[in-house]
Amino acid sequence: MTSYAGQQFIGGARSATGQPLLHSLDARTGEALPGAFYQASPAEVDAAATAAARAYPGFRALAPERRAAFLETIAAELDVLGEDFIALVCRETALPAARIQGERARTSGQLRLFAEVLRRGDFLGARIDRAQPQRTPLPRLDIRQCRLGLGPVAVFGASNFPLAFSTAGGDTAAALAAGCPVVFKAHSGHMATAQAVAAAIVRAAERCKMPAGVFNMIFGAGVGEALVKHPAIQAVGFTGSLKGGRALCDMAAARAQPIPVFAEMSSINPVIVLPGALAQRGEAIAGELAASVVLGCGQFCTNPGLVLGVRSAQFSAFVEQLQARIADQPAQTMLNAGTLRSYAHGVAQLKAHAGIRHLAGAEQAAEQASPQLFQADAQLLLNAEPLLQEEVFGPTTVVVELTDRAELLAALHALGGQLTATLLGEPDDLAEAGDLVALLEHKAGRLLINGYPTGVEVSDAMVHGGPYPATSDSRGTSVGSLAIERFLRPVCYQNFPQALLPEALHDGNPLGLLRLVDGQPSRDPIR
Amino acid sequence: MTSYAGQQFIGGARSATGQPLLHSLDARTGEALPGAFYQASPAEVDAAATAAARAYPGFRALAPERRAAFLETIAAELDVLGEDFIALVCRETALPAARIQGERARTSGQLRLFAEVLRRGDFLGARIDRAQPQRTPLPRLDIRQCRLGLGPVAVFGASNFPLAFSTAGGDTAAALAAGCPVVFKAHSGHMATAQAVAAAIVRAAERCKMPAGVFNMIFGAGVGEALVKHPAIQAVGFTGSLKGGRALCDMAAARAQPIPVFAEMSSINPVIVLPGALAQRGEAIAGELAASVVLGCGQFCTNPGLVLGVRSAQFSAFVEQLQARIADQPAQTMLNAGTLRSYAHGVAQLKAHAGIRHLAGAEQAAEQASPQLFQADAQLLLNAEPLLQEEVFGPTTVVVELTDRAELLAALHALGGQLTATLLGEPDDLAEAGDLVALLEHKAGRLLINGYPTGVEVSDAMVHGGPYPATSDSRGTSVGSLAIERFLRPVCYQNFPQALLPEALHDGNPLGLLRLVDGQPSRDPIR
CATH class of the missing domain: 3.40.605.10 (Aldehyde Dehydrogenase; Chain A, domain 1)
Structure with missing residues (x-):
């Protein structure tokens, strides 16, 4: 640390004319770290x-x-x-x-x-x-x-x-x-x-x-x-x-x-568990899903906050297995005291709602976040109850059992925009999932099959975005x-001499770009 | 005309439940055309x-x-x-x-x-x-x-x-x-x-x-x-x-x-007349520019509403020529009475401003729009005077003479966003126009050299857009x-079976698309 510690970074230099002094905290102990930061004036x-x-x-x-x-x-x-x-x-x-x-x-x-x-x-x-x-x-x-x-x-x-x-x-x-x-x-x-x-x-x-x-x-x-x-x-x-x-x-x-x-x-990242998958590997899914819910203390934008399935004996068994898995998960330290307070508040709201049952999770401690599992009445989703539409940031998820496929589709239709939506299914489930995919395409920026949303690949094809309120503009990632x-705009040059054109548009194609020339992609120079 | 005349078009049918009845007017006479239209309820x-x-x-x-x-x-x-x-x-x-x-x-x-x-x-x-x-x-x-x-x-x-x-x-x-x-x-x-x-x-x-x-x-x-x-x-x-x-x-x-x-x-579409062009062909430019100003009664989004040049004997001569040309232009009928009222109001505001001189144009008649030419003090542009930044929709333009190149750049810098910006120059002018182009790229969606902005080509490379207030989002055209x-959003499919993917993403590339595959453009099927 130099004497500039805690100062603003402005134009390649450092500056500290503002007040008050701010302190960063140790996330575990709440103690102030050494040094201070100046509020920008x-x-x-x-x-x-x-x-x-x-x-x-x-x-x-x-x-x-x-x-x-x-x-x-x-x-x-x-x-x-x-x-x-x-x-x-x-x-x-x-x-x-x-x-x-x-x-x-x-x-x-x-x-x-x-x-x-x-x-x-x-x-x-x-x-x-x-x-x-x-x-x-x-x-x-x-x-x-x-x-x-x-x-x-x-x-x-x-x-x-x-x-x-x-x-x-x-x-x-x-x-x-x-x-x-x-x-x-x-x-x-x-x-x-x-x-x-x-x-x-x-x-x-x-x-x-x-x-x-x-x-x-x-x-x-x-x-x-x-x-x-x-x-x-x-x-x-x-x-x-x-x-x-x-x-x-x-x-x-x-x-x-x-x-x-x-x-x-804000995204609650629905996960839909289809009947074939429940029959084949319900218990494995319960374990994997619990791991995804508590990963990084549930502090991912793509944390699965809603689990949906159609009523069946297998779905009931799956919910019980998930309940056991979540109950097994230890409490974890959150990013900071504010995050923990928000989590505790969100959990308390879910607990207090008449249409929501608490299935698993230790009493919320003062210092760490305990993973929680809830089950909500389908009607709450169908009525777009705000409590179920809002992300509770932390290791918790809500299960909803739907009467049948039609109710599942209606529940998904009532959801707001999401970063992700996930289908867990066997080949037979997926053969019939066209309607679900068509609906989910309009609800989320990324659709997953047989995976968990918490991993986000950084690549050309990734979309970490989605309709409001997942993001403010679904056209971006x-x-x-x-x-x-997101940060580019097009500019058009009409009748320009070469010397005044950006290099990308020079006749000779010095950047070797694939350009759209008279409607055809081409790397050729312009003759 | 069927009996559905004047009704809304809704879902492939016609509907008329609303009030009042609206009438379309003959733009020349102001008389109501036969038939009526229903206000949508x-x-x-x-x-x-x-x-x-x-x-x-x-x-x-x-x-x-x-x-x-x-x-x-x-x-x-x-x-x-x-x-x-x-x-x-x-x-x-x-x-x-x-x-x-x-x-x-x-x-x-x-x-x-x-x-x-x-x-x-x-x-x-x-x-x-x-x-x-x-x-x-x-x-x-x-x-x-x-x-x-x-x-x-x-x-x-x-x-x-x-x-x-x-x-x-x-x-x-x-x-x-x-x-x-x-x-x-x-x-x-x-x-x-x-x-x-x-x-x-x-x-x-x-x-x-x-x-x-x-x-x-x-x-x-x-x-x-x-x-x-x-x-x-x-x-x-x-x-x-x-x-x-x-x-x-x-x-x-x-x-x-x-x-x-x-x-x-809203765009005033600045046209910058450079010294070499003034010397070589000032009179021709005056004629061409006057034609562009009055084309379609000046009712184009890309109508040139501002003409800029650096003080010189040639520029003064050019302004006189432009004055003569505009004075020669006949009055024309506008799109409707409201448009004519707006035009008359805009012209009156320009006439009333102490820093703006009226150079040419007949007294505004009650029924047609008379082309007008004004000259404004450079200081108004430099101070971003709102009256000069706002489009006066119709056949009028404002000339501004700048002291020198630095003042020209400062005046352009003070302008709001534009649909177009135009440079008129000879090769010697253009050899030195790099600074102008670099500035104008941030002011307009389309830059033209030695042309007039009123023609807008419909093609792949066209941009009819630009920074605010030319448009609300400079990223579109x-x-x-x-x-x-503007009307598309990306969706990402993770671990999807072929049958559930959109056709564009099928392994076999049935649409024959050029796709970005592992970071390389390719029309090959995925193996």
Whole structure:
């Protein structure tokens, strides 16, 4: 730690003019960690957004290869952070070291995936309609199109992924890849982690001679509002609660210039257990499902919060097995005291509801989260009871038994948007699952068969998104290479001389792109 | 005309339960045309949105070829509408017959372009990440992605393009291509035209055995609000005023489930005349520019409303030439009395401003729009004076003389978002125009060199969009094949058996798509 500890990262420098001093807490003991963080002042929020705006013209004009090298250098800087870094993250989040090591690998892997995307160049969306001087009644002029970063992006990281959905996480990687400088709002739950990662990004920016201000980070409660309302900010990435995400959306929509917000918010991730699967492997599913529910103390956006099946002796047996499995699961420490309070509140609400029965789980302790299992009346789902539609963040899930297939479809129809929806079935079940898939396609961004939603692959085909309230805009994903598209806009060049065109659109195709030329994909130069 | 004249189009049938009766007017005489239109009742708005929602599952599940054939059939139905149809459109809009014939050809051409897009299949965005069972530490499952229509789309047509940006116009074509049923709000300025086109669409839907409700249309003042707030509607397309578009955006953002709005609103389309061009061909430019300003009575979204140049003897001469040319232009009839009132109001505001001089143009008559030329102090632009940032819809333009290049750049920097920005220059001018292009890329969706913005090509590379307030979302275009992307969202399929996957993602690649397979574009089947 240098004397800059706890200061904002603004335009390649550090700054601390604000009050009050903030402290990061040990997630297990609640004790303040050594050192303190300065709340960003309004002037610092402005300075951070302004630094990003200043960096933008130079940064977005860099060849994709330069940005790819920058992302790889960030990845390398993260990979060499030592055991003390891992220990620090564990201390701030109560997550185990193996998980943090895995998450770090995922985070650097994600940065490298975007470097590949930059080299592949398909994100540029290059299109060329050649001139047709002989066309009647009017000649066609040469028209070309490619995509450009929107401008500075504000990113709000998640409590539950201190690395992969945070400072150098997916939103930051996607924005930087798109050519958009970032202002990151450090999460209060892991400010020391954020500081170490931000310092790694800034080191990489210096090594790669990026414009100062390509990455900025501010600390503080409530500073996000000024950031989202700052005229320099052109888009927002957010991972967190429905309440928090919706508040940002509302602010962004009310700006003089409204801007897009990509908020990943609330999902209960229904899992549907089909009759053949129950008959064949009900007990195994109960064990696997219980493991998915309690994985990482249930603190995943894709945690399975709702389990659906049609009434049968096998389903009843399965519920009993799940009950036994959940009862067996130990309590775990949550990310922080606020998360535990929310969990306890959510569990208490479920317990207090007349239509919901508590099936398993120890009394909620003061310090750790006990896994819980509930069963709710089908009617609650069919009536879209809000309590069943809202995510209870933590190791709990709700089973619902439906009378028949028609009621199952009706219950799914009544659900809000989800990040994931899962079918567990044998081949005979799946042969008849067309109606379920057709319905679930409109409810979720990712459909799984015979798996559990808690693992999210970082790849080209992944969608970590979905209809509201899972996200604020179902057209985006916050995991996988498609995430870059959220931060790009198309620009069209009509009758341009070569020298003024972006490289992606030069006749000679110097970037070797697959371009849409007169409606046909082609890597050929334009003659 | 049948006895259904003036009724809503709902779910393949007609309906008239609402009041009052509305009349379409002859744009030249202001007289009511024969026949009347029923204001849609709240129940009819609901019925139209519900019909679209019912049509959606069947419509979106159709093979792209089926939707392509539907679009082509609409095009054919439009093409065979007779001279009485052309005469009707002319009567409602005061636009000349040749223009309407051209616009009809553009409208059917646009529908056919989307049919091509459907057959090309790139809109599906198919991506396949094959399973890697041997990967360590964890195996990768098979993950596939493609895109799906968002759901029912509400479309609001424009006054100024009764065909190409209206009932069967670009937004409708893009939404239908994406697999989204449409509820179209007929523009009050051309309800009879809308009815004839809607009837053509419904005939095509019947011929192609599309689900009833794939296209619906409602008449009436103020019915748009209920439409945008209807839970079945999943996206909005709009072309019109900033005030109207922003109101829809605000309504959509305030919904329980916010939905995207693609509003094309206000643009003054700056034209920058560079010194070499002034020296070489200032007089020719004055003539061409005057023609572009008065084309179609200035009633184009891309009408050049601002002409910028750096102070010089040549620029002064050019302004005098432009003055003479504008003074020569005859008055023209506008689309309707409301448009003329708005134009007269806008002209009066410019005339009344102390920093703006009136250079040419006859006194505004009661019945027709007289072309006008103004010159404004540079300081007004530099201070982002709202009067200069707002579109005056009609045949007028404002010249601004800047002291030097730096002031030109500062003035452009102060401009809001635009649909287009144009540079007029000789090779020597353009050799030094890199800074202008870099700035204009962030101000407009389409940049032109040595052309005039009033012609908008319908093609793959076109962008008719741009930063706010030109549109509500700079990531979209409302002209050209990219327009389909606004109405699509990605869905991911993990570990799916072939039979449950969409055809686009089948191993055998039955649609012959270029897919992103393990990060490489490929038309090969998956082995």
